[in-house]
Amino acid sequence: MRHVVGVDAGGSHTRAVLVQTSGEVLGTGRAGGANPVAHGIGNAVAQLEIALRQAIGTVPAESVSACVLGVAGGPTSGEPFLRALGELARRLGLGCACTLVSDSEVAFAAGTSAADGVLLIAGTGAVVVEIRAHRKIRHVDGDGWLLGDAGSGFWLGRQAVRAALAALDGRGAPTRLLAEVAGELVAAPTSEGLRAAAYGRPPLALARLAPLVTGAALAGDEVADRIIRRAADLLLASVGALDPVTAGHTRAVLAGGVLLAPGPLAELVTAGLADRFGLTARPAGDTALGAARLALSGVGGPVGGTRE
Amino acid sequence: MRHVVGVDAGGSHTRAVLVQTSGEVLGTGRAGGANPVAHGIGNAVAQLEIALRQAIGTVPAESVSACVLGVAGGPTSGEPFLRALGELARRLGLGCACTLVSDSEVAFAAGTSAADGVLLIAGTGAVVVEIRAHRKIRHVDGDGWLLGDAGSGFWLGRQAVRAALAALDGRGAPTRLLAEVAGELVAAPTSEGLRAAAYGRPPLALARLAPLVTGAALAGDEVADRIIRRAADLLLASVGALDPVTAGHTRAVLAGGVLLAPGPLAELVTAGLADRFGLTARPAGDTALGAARLALSGVGGPVGGTRE
Numbered sequence: 001m002r003h004v005v006g007v008d009a010g011g012s013h014t015r016a017v018l019v020q021t022s023g024e025v026l027g028t029g030r031a032g033g034a035n036p037v038a039h040g041i042g043n044a045v046a047q048l049e050i051a052l053r054q055a056i057g058t059v060p061a062e063s064v065s066a067c068v069l070g071v072a073g074g075p076t077s078g079e080p081f082l083r084a085l086g087e088l089a090r091r092l093g094l095g096c097a098c099t100l101v102s103d104s105e106v107a108f109a110a111g112t113s114a115a116d117g118v119l120l121i122a123g124t125g126a127v128v129v130e131i132r133a134h135r136k137i138r139h140v141d142g143d144g145w146l147l148g149d150a151g152s153g154f155w156l157g158r159q160a161v162r163a164a165l166a167a168l169d170g171r172g173a174p175t176r177l178l179a180e181v182a183g184e185l186v187a188a189p190t191s192e193g194l195r196a197a198a199y200g201r202p203p204l205a206l207a208r209l210a211p212l213v214t215g216a217a218l219a220g221d222e223v224a225d226r227i228i229r230r231a232a233d234l235l236l237a238s239v240g241a242l243d244p245v246t247a248g249h250t251r252a253v254l255a256g257g258v259l260l261a262p263g264p265l266a267e268l269v270t271a272g273l274a275d276r277f278g279l280t281a282r283p284a285g286d287t288a289l290g291a292a293r294l295a296l297s298g299v300g301g302p303v304g305g306t307r308e
Numbered sequence: 309m310r311h312v313v314g315v316d317a318g319g320s321h322t323r324a325v326l327v328q329t330s331g332e333v334l335g336t337g338r339a340g341g342a343n344p345v346a347h348g349i350g351n352a353v354a355q356l357e358i359a360l361r362q363a364i365g366t367v368p369a370e371s372v373s374a375c376v377l378g379v380a381g382g383p384t385s386g387e388p389f390l391r392a393l394g395e396l397a398r399r400l401g402l403g404c405a406c407t408l409v410s411d412s413e414v415a416f417a418a419g420t421s422a423a424d425g426v427l428l429i430a431g432t433g434a435v436v437v438e439i440r441a442h443r444k445i446r447h448v449d450g451d452g453w454l455l456g457d458a459g460s461g462f463w464l465g466r467q468a469v470r471a472a473l474a475a476l477d478g479r480g481a482p483t484r485l486l487a488e489v490a491g492e493l494v495a496a497p498t499s500e501g502l503r504a505a506a507y508g509r510p511p512l513a514l515a516r517l518a519p520l521v522t523g524a525a526l527a528g529d530e531v532a533d534r535i536i537r538r539a540a541d542l543l544l545a546s547v548g549a550l551d552p553v554t555a556g557h558t559r560a561v562l563a564g565g566v567l568l569a570p571g572p573l574a575e576l577v578t579a580g581l582a583d584r585f586g587l588t589a590r591p592a593g594d595t596a597l598g599a600a601r602l603a604l605s606g607v608g609g610p611v612g613g614t615r616e
Contacts, residue, residue: 140477143499146514147469147506161455169448171549191451198455206454241479 003059004066005094006292008106009034009048011072016051017288018059021296028288029054036081037073044071045084052092061093066295068099070106070287101294103287104129104136110290111253111282113297118244118279120235120269123256124207126152128238130247134294140238145203150234153258157209159227161198165191167223175223180212214263225264232268235259236276244277252277255284311367312374313402314600315359316414317342319380322355323596324363326372329604336596337362344389345381352379353392360400369401374603376407378414378595409602411595412437412444412563418598419561419590421605426552426587428543428577431564432515434460436546438555442602448546453511458542461566464521465514467535469506473499475531483531488520522571533572540576543567544584552585560585563592 003026007016016029029051036044048069056064067089074081082100089098108119108131119129126149127142145154164181166172168191182189185197198206216224239252252273259266260283273279284290311334315324324337337359344352356377364372375397382389390408397406416427416439427437434457435450453462472489474480476499490497493505506514524532547560560581567574568591581587592598 138477140479143470143473143503144507146511147466147473147503158455162451165451165455166549169446169549170551171448171546195451195455199452203454238479241474241477243478 002065003063004292004295005052005055005064005068006106006288006290006295007048007051007067007069007071008103008110008287008291009044009051009069009071009074010103011035011038014047014051015286015288016048016055017286017292018055018057018064019289019292019296021065023296025289026059027055027057029056034071035073036071036077041077041081041084044081045088048085049088049092052088056092062095064094065096066099066298067094067096068101068106068291068295070101070103070291070294072103074100075102099295101291102136104139105131105134106287106290106294107255107284108253108290109134109293109297110284110287111255112251113293114251115297117249117251117253118239118242118273119253119255120239120259120273120281121256122152122231122235122258122265124153124204125149126155126235126238126256126258128235128242130242130244130249134297138242140241150238151231151258153207153210153256154204155234156213156227156231156258157206159230160209160213160224161185161194161206163223163227164189164194168194173223176216176219176221177212177224180216181209184209184212210258211261214261214265217264228264229268232265232272235269236272239273239277239279244279250278250280252279252281253284254281255287260284310373311371312600312603313360313363313372313376314414314596314598314603315356315375315377315379316411316418316595316599317352317356317359317377317379317382318411319343319346322359323594324356324359325594325596325600326363326365326367327597327600327604329373331604333597334367335363335365337364342379343381344379344385349385349389349392352389353396356393357396357400360396364400370403372402373404374407374606375402375404376409376414376599376603378409378411378599378602380411382408383410407603409599410444412447413439413442414595414598414602415563415592416561416598417442417601417605418595419563419592420559421601422559423605425557425559425561426547426550426581427561427563428547428567428589429564430460430539430543430566430573432461432512433457434463434543434546434564434566436543436550438550438552438557442605446550448549458546459539459566461515461518461564462512463542464535464539464566465517467538468517468521468532469493469502469514471531471535472497472502476502481531484524484527484529485520485532488524489517492517492520518566519569522569522573525572536572537576540573540580543577544580547581547585547587552587558586558588560587560589561592562589563595568592
């Protein structure tokens with residue numbers, strides 16, 4: 001009996017899965033964040049080891065014939081991280097080396113078994129990625145909260161506060177976002193209070209306000225509805241910059257909390273992908289399973305080596 | 309012979325001027341930043357004292373019959389700051405108390421002797437203020453770099469980097485801003501390099517890139533031209549939120565480095581103020597003289613008391 005292992009590791013948590021070559025899931029594992037850029041290579045590898053040992057359990061490690069690790073920050077961490085992953089594979093006694101891929105390649109595989117297509121991620125940040133032969137070949141945006149991430153959770157949350165401030169000082173129309181944002185951030189809905197609350201925490205904390213925009217839009221708030229439509233337009237504009245029609249793509253995968261939450265934004269993006277680019281959109285499922293799917297499809301190979 | 313004193317104090321420097329009631333300038337003084345919120349009340353008062361002593365020089369301090377201090381962060385610093393200013397006036401032997409006003413009231417007075425009108429400030433940040441009887445009665449925006457300051461130097465600088473990134477990944481049109489921004493920030497004009505440089509310094513440092521946008525627009529760059537036009541529209545929208553026509557205003561004062569720099573943005577804003585709102589715009593001159601003008605016009609009065 002042969003097995004493969006797939007891992008998805010991000011900034012806050014790591015998930016691993018052991019899968020039979022027939023596709024059946026035999027074990028799962030969880031651990032903390034394992035982004036080597038954010039946490040250091042030693043800590044990242046330690047978390048990967050915890051998740052992998054849990055997933056493999058009592059199955060003989062030498063029966064693992066392919067292992068794909070999707071690690072945020074992994075592909076840019078260079079030789080020292082690749083060496084540490086090699087040592088980890090030996091320490092675990094795996095029957096193969098581990099292949100390091102990007103978290104976006106894993107997310108795409110979590111939505112489709114196809115090798116080519118477009119991946120839209122909108123969580124705290126936002127990026128659009130072109131995937132070819134299972135690999136990320138190009139991306140648009142992903143420029144972070146200060147410079148871009150148009151249509152992301154941060155972007156939505158910031159727009160919510162801006163709409164509240166605009167409603168207070170007369171620049172914008174009245175909106176229920178004022179009461180909702182104030183309810184999250186402050187006791188009294190004043191400009192000074194909102195500003196103090198927003199500047200008093202890390203900028204990315206604004207991403208937590210994103211669900212308020214969806215909620216207000218569903219409740220009929222026109223200002224929130226405009227923000228949602230603008231977010232969809234910005235995400236679709238990033239897709240457009242990849243020119244998926246000329247590239248011959250037919251599939252898109254949606255990932256990230258903002259796009260995976262059911263609601264008007266996911267609907268607008270899905271409809272826009274079909275209407276503007278002829279792309280059929282599917283949500284990303286379990287990302288550790290996505291990594292395992294890459295392992296099953298033969299993407300696995302020697303660490304740092306050329307993937308098939 | 310009687311005299312008045314005017315002071316403009318900001319985050320980075322403080323300027324004072326001693327003026328005869330005839331209007332003649334008899335002395336000037338300079339010191340470091342005196343924003344009590346940013347530097348603490350003790351440090352702020354120490355810098356104010358340095359600038360005031362220089363400006364008063366050998367003129368008998370008891371002949372100073374009015375003193376107006378425009379201090380950024382002053383009006384929100386409350387009783388402790390007002391008490392410290394009272395002690396300062398006694399220590400200097402002034403023949404009057406000092407009146408604390410906002411830096412925007414001083415900036416408006418630096419552009420006109422009128423008592424009513426609209427003030428547009430666009431420097432690192434941006435805010436539009438309605439002035440009535442020399443006092444700030446309302447403002448729009450001024451929400452800071454994270455939430456607003458639309459049309460400010462920060463806003464322009466950030467748009468410059470975004471335009472460069474968009475030119476690199478295909479979202480945006482080619483623009484000379486790519487070479488110019490890269491020339492300021494990095495050795496090689498790559499997305500990764502630009503992002504690393506922008507995130508590697510404080511967000512407000514992006515304001516230093518604002519002149520690149522003006523320069524590129526003047527050189528015929530269409531992307532830069534659109535950014536400048538958008539900045540002007542945003543500043544004019546903030547003015548519109550104050551509804552100056554209904555309020556009967558006829559005067560506007562432009563302040564801040566972005567609006568005081570000659571070029572297309574100041575021209576578009578000046579033309580827009582006239583066309584849309586019937587406002588005649590003038591640039592703010594010497595802000596310490598603006599404070600002295602307020603002192604001469606009788607705005608001075610007891611610290612913390614009601615101004616005439």
